[in-house]
Structures are given as structure tokens and as C-alpha cells.
Amino acid sequence: MVQSNVPQPTVEHRQELASTLGVGGPATGERLTVDRLREAVDDDPDEVFTSIGETIRTGLSGRLDAELLGEERSRMVEQLSRTSEVRAAGIPAGETGPAVLYRGLVEPAWRVYHHLAAVGFFEGIEENLPSFTPDHIEGTARELVQARPLSAALAECGFDERERMALMLNVANNDTRLSRWTPTREIPEGVEFDVEYVPPLHRRAMGGALLWIRALDDHLWRKEILITDDILDDAHWDTKAMLGGLYLMATAAHDVAAGEDGSLTDAQLTATLTASTAVMIVNQEELMQDVFWITEEKRKPSEASGREEELPWQ
Amino acid sequence: MAIEDDKAIRAASDTVVEETELGYQVFNAPDESVLHQTDTDRIPRYDVTQEMLDESGEDEESWLMFSKNYEAHRYTPCETITKDNVGELELEYTMEVGANSSMEGSPVIVPGDPPVMYQTNGPSHVKAIDPREGDVLWSYTFAAPDDAVLCCDDNNRGVAVWRDKIYLTTLDSGVQALNRYTGEEEWYASTADHEEGYSATWAPIVWKGMLFTGSAGGEFGVRGFHCAYNAETGEELWRLENCPEEEYVGESIEQSGGTNWMTATFDPERELLYYNVGNPSPDFNGTVRPGPNKNTCSTLCVDPHDGEIRWAHQESAHDIWDYDSASQRMIIRDLDIDHLDYTGDVVYNGGKTSWTYTMEPETGKLLVRGQPMTQQINMMTMVPHVEEERDYVMLPGLLGGHDWQPPTYCPETGLAYHKTLNTPHEIYWRNEEYKPGEKFWGGIVDVEPDEELVPDEYNGHISAIVAVDPATGKVEWRDWIDSDRYLWGGTMSTASGLLFAGTQNGDVIAYDGETGERLWEYDVSNKAVSGDPVSWYDPGAEKQYIAIQVGGSGFVGRGPRGDQLVVFSLSA
Numbered sequence: 001m002v003q004s005n006v007p008q009p010t011v012e013h014r015q016e017l018a019s020t021l022g023v024g025g026p027a028t029g030e031r032l033t034v035d036r037l038r039e040a041v042d043d044d045p046d047e048v049f050t051s052i053g054e055t056i057r058t059g060l061s062g063r064l065d066a067e068l069l070g071e072e073r074s075r076m077v078e079q080l081s082r083t084s085e086v087r088a089a090g091i092p093a094g095e096t097g098p099a100v101l102y103r104g105l106v107e108p109a110w111r112v113y114h115h116l117a118a119v120g121f122f123e124g125i126e127e128n129l130p131s132f133t134p135d136h137i138e139g140t141a142r143e144l145v146q147a148r149p150l151s152a153a154l155a156e157c158g159f160d161e162r163e164r165m166a167l168m169l170n171v172a173n174n175d176t177r178l179s180r181w182t183p184t185r186e187i188p189e190g191v192e193f194d195v196e197y198v199p200p201l202h203r204r205a206m207g208g209a210l211l212w213i214r215a216l217d218d219h220l221w222r223k224e225i226l227i228t229d230d231i232l233d234d235a236h237w238d239t240k241a242m243l244g245g246l247y248l249m250a251t252a253a254h255d256v257a258a259g260e261d262g263s264l265t266d267a268q269l270t271a272t273l274t275a276s277t278a279v280m281i282v283n284q285e286e287l288m289q290d291v292f293w294i295t296e297e298k299r300k301p302s303e304a305s306g307r308e309e310e311l312p313w314q
Numbered sequence: 315m316a317i318e319d320d321k322a323i324r325a326a327s328d329t330v331v332e333e334t335e336l337g338y339q340v341f342n343a344p345d346e347s348v349l350h351q352t353d354t355d356r357i358p359r360y361d362v363t364q365e366m367l368d369e370s371g372e373d374e375e376s377w378l379m380f381s382k383n384y385e386a387h388r389y390t391p392c393e394t395i396t397k398d399n400v401g402e403l404e405l406e407y408t409m410e411v412g413a414n415s416s417m418e419g420s421p422v423i424v425p426g427d428p429p430v431m432y433q434t435n436g437p438s439h440v441k442a443i444d445p446r447e448g449d450v451l452w453s454y455t456f457a458a459p460d461d462a463v464l465c466c467d468d469n470n471r472g473v474a475v476w477r478d479k480i481y482l483t484t485l486d487s488g489v490q491a492l493n494r495y496t497g498e499e500e501w502y503a504s505t506a507d508h509e510e511g512y513s514a515t516w517a518p519i520v521w522k523g524m525l526f527t528g529s530a531g532g533e534f535g536v537r538g539f540h541c542a543y544n545a546e547t548g549e550e551l552w553r554l555e556n557c558p559e560e561e562y563v564g565e566s567i568e569q570s571g572g573t574n575w576m577t578a579t580f581d582p583e584r585e586l587l588y589y590n591v592g593n594p595s596p597d598f599n600g601t602v603r604p605g606p607n608k609n610t611c612s613t614l615c616v617d618p619h620d621g622e623i624r625w626a627h628q629e630s631a632h633d634i635w636d637y638d639s640a641s642q643r644m645i646i647r648d649l650d651i652d653h654l655d656y657t658g659d660v661v662y663n664g665g666k667t668s669w670t671y672t673m674e675p676e677t678g679k680l681l682v683r684g685q686p687m688t689q690q691i692n693m694m695t696m697v698p699h700v701e702e703e704r705d706y707v708m709l710p711g712l713l714g715g716h717d718w719q720p721p722t723y724c725p726e727t728g729l730a731y732h733k734t735l736n737t738p739h740e741i742y743w744r745n746e747e748y749k750p751g752e753k754f755w756g757g758i759v760d761v762e763p764d765e766e767l768v769p770d771e772y773n774g775h776i777s778a779i780v781a782v783d784p785a786t787g788k789v790e791w792r793d794w795i796d797s798d799r800y801l802w803g804g805t806m807s808t809a810s811g812l813l814f815a816g817t818q819n820g821d822v823i824a825y826d827g828e829t830g831e832r833l834w835e836y837d838v839s840n841k842a843v844s845g846d847p848v849s850w851y852d853p854g855a856e857k858q859y860i861a862i863q864v865g866g867s868g869f870v871g872r873g874p875r876g877d878q879l880v881v882f883s884l885s886a
Contacts, residue, residue, distance in 0.1 A: 096677050097625075117564070180743075181601045198602045199564035207563030208604025215606045215631070222627060223680050284604065285696070292606065292631040293694035296686060303653040304786035305685045 004087065004240065005233040005290075007166050017172045020138050021145065034164055037145045045146075045267040046139045053266030055128050056273070057256050063119040064257035068111070073250050075108035080157045080243050087236035091224050098221030102239060106213045109246040113206055116253055122203035125273055129202070131186055132178035136274065141172040143271030149263045150248065150272060157247055159240075167244055170282040171275045181205070181281055202277050206249055209242040209280040212287050219292060226299040234290035238283045245279030248272050322350040322453035323412035326439040329458070331415060331468045337533065338464040338869065340437045340485065344457050347490075349497045351452045356444055357495045358426035361477040364522055368582060374851040374858075375425035380472045380517035381720055382848070384580040385645040388420075388722035389807045390849040394858035394886045396810040400824045400834045406859065406883040407448045408838070411435055413877050417865030418802060419471040420517070420720070420846040421445075421879070422480070424494070427854050432475065432494070433879060434517075435863065436468035438484045442497060445881060446855050452497035458485040462508040464515075465533040466869040471577070472517035474525065476545050481525055483514035489527055491548060501548030505529065511536045516577050520545050524618065528574035529556075532592040532638060538573030540589060540614075542621065552621035556591050561608040570603070571595030572610040576718050579643040581659075584675060586624060587616045588645070588661050592638035598697055598743050599634075606631040611639050613663060613671070615678055625678035629665040634697045635741065636712035636759075637666040644723050644730065651681055651785045662784045664721060664732045666714030667693075672784050684787025687780045688715060688736040691769050697743045707763045709772065711739030713800065713870070720804030720846050724811065727827045729781045729790055731805045731813050736775050736794075737761070737871070738768050761870045776871075777801035779815055779823075781830060791830030795819070800871030803862075804846030816843025816862050818873060822880070841876030842866045857883040 009017075014032040018024060023040035086105060092098035116122060130136045144150060145168070154164050183201045199207065216235060220227055252272040255262035264272060317323045325348040330341045362378065370376055371383030374392040381388045395403060411417075415436035422432045423445065430451070431443040438456035443449065458468070462485045474481040480494045486508040491500040505527060506512035511534025518527040525545040529538045541553040557572040571594040578589040591614050594600075594607035609626040611633045616623055630637040644662045651657070651672070660681060661673045670684035691709040698705050719733035740763035775794035779801075783790055795801055799818035806814045812833070813825040820841055824834040845863025852859060860883075865876030 187602075197565045197568045199566060204563050204566075204601065204604045211561060211563070211605030215608065219606075219628075219631070222678060223683075225680055226683060288606075288632055289694075289696070295694050296690060299683070302683070302685075302787060304651075304682065305788040 004237045005230070006163055006237050009165060009169055013169055013173060017169055020141055020172050032165065033161055034145060034151055034168060041142055041145050043146050045265060046143060049139055049143055049267035049270040050265070052128050053269035056125055056269065057266065059124045059128070060121060060256050064121065064253055065115060066254065066257035068115055069250060069254040069257050072108040072112045073247065073254055076243065076247050076250060077157050079105045079108060080240065080247065083236060083240045083243065087232060090232060091227060092217045092221045094221060098217040100217060102213050102216035105239065105243060106210050109243070109250070110210055112250045112253065113210055117203060121253060122200040125202055126183055126185060126200035129270070129273060131183050132175055132181065132278070134175045137172060137175040137178065140271045140274040141168065143267050144168060144171065144275050147264070147268040147271065150268065153247070153251055154244060157244065159244055167241060167279055170241065171278040174278065174282050178278055178281060202273065205277045205280040206246065209246060209284045212284045213239050213242060216291070223294065226294045228300045231291050231294070231298065235287065238287035238290060241283040242280055242287070245276045245283065248276035248279065252276065317410055317412040320350045320352070320412070320450060320453050322348040322439070322455045325455040326413045326415065326437065329415070329437050331437060333869070336463045338467055339460055340458045340462065340468055341460050343437060343460060344455060347457045347499065348455045349452065351497060353449065353451045354496050356428065356451055357430050357442060359495060362424055362475050367476070367520070373425070375429070375853065377421070377423040377848040377850050378475055379422065379519055380420050380577045381642055384519070384521070384582055386579040386642045387644060388720060388804060388846070389724055391809045392849060392851045392858050393808065393810045394851060395808060395812065395884050397812060397826055397833060399884065400812060403824070403834055403882050403884050405836065406881045409448045409879045411441070411877045411879050413439055414875050415877070416467040416469040416844070416867040417863045417877060418469045418844045418867045419863055420804065420848050421861050422473055422475055423848065423850040424475060425850070429850060429852055431861065432473045432480050434470040434472055434482060435877070436470050438470055438482060440473060440480070440482050440492070442494065445859060445861065446852060448881065454492060454497045456482065456484045456490055459508065462486045462513055463511060463534060464513050467867050469515040469867060471515060474518045474520045476520040479545065481518050481520065481545070483516060483518060483527060485513050485515070487512035487514045487529070489518060489525065489543060503543055503548045503550065505541055506539070516575060519578055519580060521580055521582070521618065524551060526578050526587060526618065528578065528589060530573050530575035532571040532573040532595060533597065535569035535595050536573065537568060537570050538592060540574055540578070540616065540621070542618065554616060554621035554623065556609055556614060558608065561605065563604050566603045569595050570607070570610070574614070576640060576642050579645060580618070581645050581675065585618060586675070587618045588643040589614055590639040590641060590643065590663070592640065593633055593636050597636050598741070600632050607633065611637055613639065613643055613661060613673065613678065627671065627673055627678040627680065629667055629671065635708065637714070639663070639665055640714070640718040641716050642720050644721065645675065646723055646784055649785050653786070654681060656681060660784065662730060664716035666710060666716060668710050668715035668734065670782050670784065670787055672787065682785065682787040684782055685789045687732060687734045687782065687789060688778060689773060691771060697741055705740055705742040707738045707740045707767050707769060709736065709738050711735065711737045711761065712741070712759050713737065719802060722805040722807040722813070724807035724813070724827050726809060726811045728783060728785070729827060730784050731807060731827065732780045732782060733777070733801050733803065733805060733815065734780050735777050735800055737800065738763060738772055740767055777818070779805070781827070793825070793830055799842050799873040800868060802842065802844040802867055806847040806849060808849065814847040814860060816845065816847065816864070818842040820864070822862060836882070838880050839864045839876055839878060842873045844868070856886045858886065859883045
């Protein structure tokens with residue numbers, strides 16, 4: 001049985017989510033599920049979200065390739081179904097370099113990313129989406145709870161109820177963390193880089209997620225002496241979560257490309273774009289901390305030198 | 315001749331290095347480079363051949379490149395000075411070099427009658443010296459422009475020598491070739507535009523007529539590179555951008571950082587270059603440069619013939635603490651790693667992370683990650699945002715661990731010796747205005763945090779000299795060194811099992827390399843010893859000499875400036 005370190009939401013996390021959505025917290029012993037939340041949340045679409053979604057659709061009209069996005073979405077689902085298999089393989093094999101494991105999972109997502117970048121998709125959505133304010137995060141969480149098509153899509157991709165809740169918590173409970181990721185247009189002139197060298201926020205989120213997953217094969221192979229099963233379990237969940245975020249982004253883009261055949265409301269489109277970005281940001285940072293920043297406490301113990309606690313610091 | 319009569323030394327002395335809002339800048343440098351010849355006829359006329367460079371590690375009489383041999387061991391096979399007689403080591407002379415400037419670096423010694431020492435210091439100043447007498451034979455000061463910006467000081471760490479030339483990197487990101495007999499200029503090449511933030515401070519290396527040099531400016535939003543030049547003509551042969559475009563999101567590659575600001579190491583058997591790669595840009599705000607930021611904070615292995623990357627080993631993925639990989643790599647031959655059943659060559663280095671890394675040379679696979687050389691507290695933790703009104707003190711601080719200080723490897727003891735820092739720094743993140751050629755640190759670092767913020771478990775020792783077994787990663791011994799200054803400069807080992815190092819308190823120490831026992835100490839100055847010891851045997855004088863540069867360096871914890879070259883000797 002493949003292990004996956006899906007975060008277990010604490011009572012505090014669940015209370016925080018319920019509070020964000022303005023619904024009563026779960027009773028003692030009661031599990032908070034997306035379905036329960038849906039029953040409790042006001043289902044009127046958010047007018048601001050609707051307006052943003054409409055503007056985004058109009059702005060991107062005719063630019064996106066529905067056929068490409070549809071095909072790659074299907075391939076992304078296939079790859080998502082392989083994450084357990086990749087985890088079971090453990091460290092990529094190879095004498096002189098790593099075999100392809102994690103890199104294979106993101107091939108279709110890369111094709112989506114390159115298409116979106118080529119048509120100016122990221123600039124188009126950054127122009128209209130607000131930054132990660134608490135209000136925007138709350139609205140996103142509400143819309144996500146209501147968006148049955150998204151819940152169904154994630155279920156089809158292999159996200160069980162607990163995993164879908166974990167993704168929801170990533171979005172809803174991280175406004176402070178997400179606020180560090182400033183939309184490029186909001187970086188004051190002359191800050192950090194010449195701003196022309198800072199890609200749009202949503203491109204940074206998507207590109208970053210892809211780069212982190214792509215780096216895993218080499219990282220795990222090259223640093224095999226440090227890698228524990230726990231690190232591999234973290235890599236599995238963080239990767240799967242990012243693939244979920246990537247899939248949501250592809251879903252949103254495909255919905256825009258589909259025009260009138262799209263299944264998302266304008267408000268849901270806004271929420272999907274925000275949520276996918278949030279999931280990709282949170283989980284790339286989680287992967288970085290769980291799998292790449294291998295501290296002395298986290299490493300597989302060395303057969304030769306023992307652990308740090310054996311060192312005489314005084 | 316008094317140094318004030320030497321117009322090149324005077325030009326260097328008159329140059330003022332000041333910390334400005336942009337970084338360090340040099341002012342009052344000469345408009346044109348200045349050469350002063352005193353006694354050039356004393357320099358023996360013969361080519362430093364490739365064969366000499368290949369065999370430099372085994373040669374007692376020379377120190378022909380920054381770290382003695384291509385493998386960067388900083389180890390002399392000379393055994394005149396031993397554990398038994400090191401107490402008799404005497405001061406031969408001290409010499410004022412005449413600069414109010416950074417005193418990092420390693421003199422180069424070309425053997426002969428007399429030997430010739432090529433000694434450098436900031437700002438882009440070099441001398442030819444008869445080291446028997448302490449006489450300057452010629453001196454040269456490069457005309458450093460005042461719009462060159464430097465993160466940390468106006469360092470120059472030494473020259474490369476080949477045939478009839480020496481090669482000096484210059485603060486404006488150039489390479490200046492000089493005739494080694496006369497000091498006259500042969501060719502100059504600009505490796506990058508200093509107005510964009512590039513600079514150069516390290517010693518290049520030369521192999522088979524190719525000169526290899528890197529890049530600095532990682533705090534100024536540059537894109538790091540390494541490049542090769544025809545050492546005879548100055549023609550550029552290839553240029554490699556250290557960070558691959560496909561590993562960066564969109565235009566963030568344009569200011570990726572990833573410079574390499576120390577001397578490369580070369581494996582003549584495999585014909586491969588290995589070098590350190592620095593921090594990503596901006597230093598602390600990673601959200602504008604998502605992903606692991608390959609190949610920053612890494613060891614890079616490169617084909618010297620075409621500049622193609624063979625492999626990279628990253629020490630700090632998506633670094634947000636300025637843990638650039640700074641020290642020179644070493645190649646250690648035929649190492650037995652018993653617990654892995656491995657016998658073979660390895661590539662080895664210490665990182666700002668405070669870990670040592672032992673790698674397979676053809677793939678870069680990590681064989682051993684050593685024990686931490688210093689304390690690690692709050693390490694590899696997300697940098698708090700300034701608005702969160704929380705901050706933390708981390709160890710290692712932004713200077714490491716193991717910064718640029720060149721280490722040594724002694725085959726007799728089987729140990730590598732590192733100068734390390736154990737300095738707590740406070741760090742948090744903010745947006746900061748960026749202009750081309752200016753610092754754009756997205757974070758704030760306080761190198762003197764309030765005492766109440768320093769974690770209780772900090773042991774209070776600011777620095778240490780540490781011996782590590784590269785086969786196991788074990789810290790075999792450690793000598794904590796207390797001071798209010800930072801420990802810069804390198805180490806050197808000898809065939810008799812001695813380890814030499816200067817300290818920031820102005821001492822030069824000889825250790826028993828096996829045990830860490832101090833066998834000899836000499837108080838040379840109240841200034842910091844920021845240079846690296848080098849040694850040679852002079853058959854004409856029948857003495858083994860040790861030379862080291864004395865004087866502060868760096869942008870923090872430097873102490874007062876000094877400008878001495880100190881030479882010790884012991885008769886055979």
C-alpha cells in the first residue's frame with residue numbers, strides 16, 4: 001500500500017475553514033466534508049466574482065486552443081492516476097543519472113503551460129484577478145464549495161474526499177502565506193527587479209510547480225543517501241496536490257476556450273483560477289520544505305558519521 | 315626603495331574604498347593603469363610550462379596557482395618544517411604592501427634564482443617581489459572605474475601564471491594579462507559590463523593555454539556565467555550561463571544570479587572543471603523566482619573544451635538565506651569510503667549550509683553529507699515577512715558556515731581543514747527598490763541581532779577551524795576561535811602533517827593536523843589575517859618559507875585595515 005502524507009486537518013483547521021465560510025463549526029467528533037459545507041453555505045453567486053470571470057472570458061476569447069487543452073486535460077488525468085505507481089518506485093533508478101519518474105507526470109501539464117504562456121493567458125488573468133486578500137480567499141472558498149463540476153473533476157482524477165478537503169484547506173486557510181505572492185502589477189515600480197523580468201503571478205505559480213516536480217527525479221537520485229520513506233511520502237502528496245492545482249488551471253483555461261460549451265459559471269471560473277494558483281503555491285512551498293530542505297533531523301542517518309546530537313557543541 | 319616612491323603602489327594607496335548605498339565602490343583610482351618598474355632584470359626569464367602546472371602539486375619549490383595544484387589541495391610536499399621543529403619557525407620579514415584595501419588572497423611563487431612572488435591585493439593591484447629579499451621588482455595598479463559596484467569589498471585573491479604572463483581579474487569584471495617579467499600590459503578582456511553589476515575578484519586558472527574565469531555580482535541582479543579565453547591572445551573561446559533558461563519561469567532568468575566568484579578546480583585526468591555557483595537573485599524574496607533555481611548554490615561540473623554542463627549538485631534549493639556555495643571545490647584521489655564500499659576519486663567541498671559534500675566526480679551523485687561543521691539553529695526555515703512582526707535568528711548566518719575561505723586537504727592525515735563561521739544573523743523579508751547596478755536585497759539581515767533574540771542554544775563561539783574526514787563526513791576536531799571579528803582567509807597543510815592558518819585576531823597558528831593541538835603561534839598584528847598561507851622551498855636560500863597577507867577584508871566583521879605581507883622561514 002503506497003503511503004501518502006496527506007495533511008490531517010486538525011480541529012483548529014476545520015474551525016478556521018468553517019469560520020472563513022461563515023458557517024458553524026463541526027460538532028465534536030463530526031467530520032467536516034465538502035458536502036457538509038455545501039449544505040451550509042449560501043449558494044448565491046458572488047457578483048464580484050461573476051464580473052471578474054466574465055471580463056476574463058471576454059479578454060481571452062478566441063485565443064485558446066480548446067482541442068489541445070481538452071486532450072492534455074485527459075492526459076493529465078492519466079498522469080494523476082500514476083502518482084501511486086511513481087511513489088512505489090521510490091528513488092529513480094540509474095547508474096549515471098535518474099530514470100524518468102516524476103518528469104513523466106508533468107509532460108501534459110508542461111504543454112498546457114507553454115500554450116497558455118504563448119497566448120498571453122497569464123497576463124490576461126493577472127490583469128483582472130485581485131491579489132490574495134482575505135476577502136478574495138473567502139469568496140474563492142465559497143465558490144469552490146458550491147462548484148460541483150470541480151468537485152466531480154477532482155474526484156475523477158483520484159482525489160478522495162479527505163484529499164479534496166486538504167486542497168480546500170490549502171486555499172482557505174493560507175491567506176497570509178499566499179499574500180506574500182504579490183501580483184506583478186502590484187509590485188511598485190522599480191522594486192525587486194525591473195518588473196519586466198517578473199512574470200505574472202499565476203505564471204510564477206504554475207511554472208514554479210512544474211519546475212519543482214521536474215526537479216524531483218534528479219534531486220531524489222542525487223541525494224539518495226539522505227532520502228527517507230517519509231520524504232518520499234511527502235513528495236507523493238505534494239506532487240499530487242500540485243498536479244491537482246495544474247489540472248484545475250487547465251480546466252479553467254479549457255472552460256474559457258470552450259466558449260458557450262463551458263460548464264463553469266463566471267464566478268466559478270474566477271474561483272477556479274484563484275484556487276488552482278493557491279494550491280500550486282502552497283504545495284510547491286510544502287514540497288520545498290518537506291523534500292528539498294533536508295535538515296539534519298530529517299535526513300536518513302549516516303552509516304559513517306552518526307547524527308548531529310553526537311557533536312560536542314560546547 | 316620606500317613604497318611611497320613607487321607610483322603604482324601610491325596609486326593603489328590613494329584609491330579609497332567606500333561603502334555607499336550601492337555597495338562598495340572605489341574612488342580616486344588612477345584614470346589609467348599605472349606600472350612602476352624597479353628591478354625587472356632580477357626576474358629569471360623562462361616560461362612557466364603546462365608541465366610545471368601539471369606537476370605543481372608535487373613541487374616543493376613553487377606555488378603556481380591559487381590553491382597550489384589543479385585539484386585545489388593547498389598542500390605543500392615540503393617537509394623542512396615539521397611538528398618537531400615548527401617551534402623554531404621565525405619571522406623572515408614583514409613588508410608593507412601600501413594599500414588601504416582588502417588583503418585576501420594567495421601569492422603565487424614561480425621557482426628560480428631568485429624565485430618570484432606575484433602578490434595581489436585590492437583594488438586590482440599586483441606586484442612582482444623577490445621573496446628572498448622582500449624587494450618589489452615591479453608593481454601595477456589597474457585603473458578601476460568608480461562606477462564598479464562590489465557587494466563585499468575590493469578584493470583581489472591572486473593571479474594565474476602561464477608561460478611569460480600572469481593574469482589578474484579586475485574589479486570592472488575584466489581579465490588583465492601582464493608580462494610577468496616587466497609588468498607591461500599584454501591584453502585585456504572585459505568579461506561583462508560592470509555597469510550592470512558584474513565584477514571580478516578571484517584568481518583565474520590556466521590549462522593548456524585556456525584561461526577560465528567566472529562572474530560576481532549576485533547581489534546586483536546579474537546572470538552568472540563562466541567563460542574561457544585564449545591565454546595568449548585574450549580571445550573568448552566559450553561562455554556558459556550557469557543557470558539554464560528552461561529551468562526558470564519566463565523572464566526571471568534574466569536576473570537569475572548564479573554567479574561563480576571563486577577560482578575553479580580542474581581535474582586534468584578527466585579533463586573536467588568544477589566550480590561553485592552563488593545565490594539566486596533576489597537574495598531573499600523567492601516568490602519572484604519560483605522553482606529550485608537550478609544551478610544556484612551548487613557545484614557545477616563543466617566540460618572545459620566547450621562549456622557544456624555535465625552535472626550540478628545543489629546545496630540549497632530555492633535559497634532564501636544567501637547560502638550561495640562559495641568555497642573552492644577539491645578533487646581527492648583514490649578515497650576509500652568503507653561504508654559505501656567505494657574507492658575512487660571524489661569532488662569535495664564545504665557549504666555555507668555548514669555541511670560538507672563528497673560527490674562522485676562523473677555524475678555528481680552525493681556519496682557523503684558530513685556532520686555540520688558549526689551549529690545549525692532555525693536552519694532552512696521560511697523567511698518571515700516583515701509585516702508579520704515576527705523574525706528569527708538563524709545559524710548559520712548569511713556568511714555560512716563555510717564561505718569562500720579556501721580549505722586544504724592533507725593526504726597524510728586524510729583530513730580536510732576548513733575555516734568556518736558560527737555567527738547568528740537575524741533575517742526578515744521586505745520589498746526594496748531596485749535599480750540596475752544597485753543592490754536589490756529583498757530581505758533585511760541584521761548581523762548583530764539583539765541579544766534576547768539569539769537562541770539559548772547558541773554556544774557563543776563566533777568561528778572555528780574544523781577538520782573533517784571526507785570519507786565519513788565526521789568532524790574529527792574543532793578549534794573554536796572567539797573574537798568580535800569574522801574568520802576569513804584560508805588554510806594550508808604540509809607533508810609533515812602540519813596545518814597553518816591565520817586568525818581574525820592577528821595570529822598565525824600551526825596545528826598538529828591530526829589532533830588539532832596548537833604547536834606554534836605567532837602574533838603578527840592587531841589586524842585580522844584575511845589571507846591564505848602559501849609555502850615554498852628555496853634551494854638558493856636553503857629555507858622553507860611561508861607567506862601570508864595580513865589585513866582586514868569583507869563587508870562585515872572585518873576589523874581595521876592592514877597592509878602587511880608576512881614571511882616566515884626555517885632553514886633546512
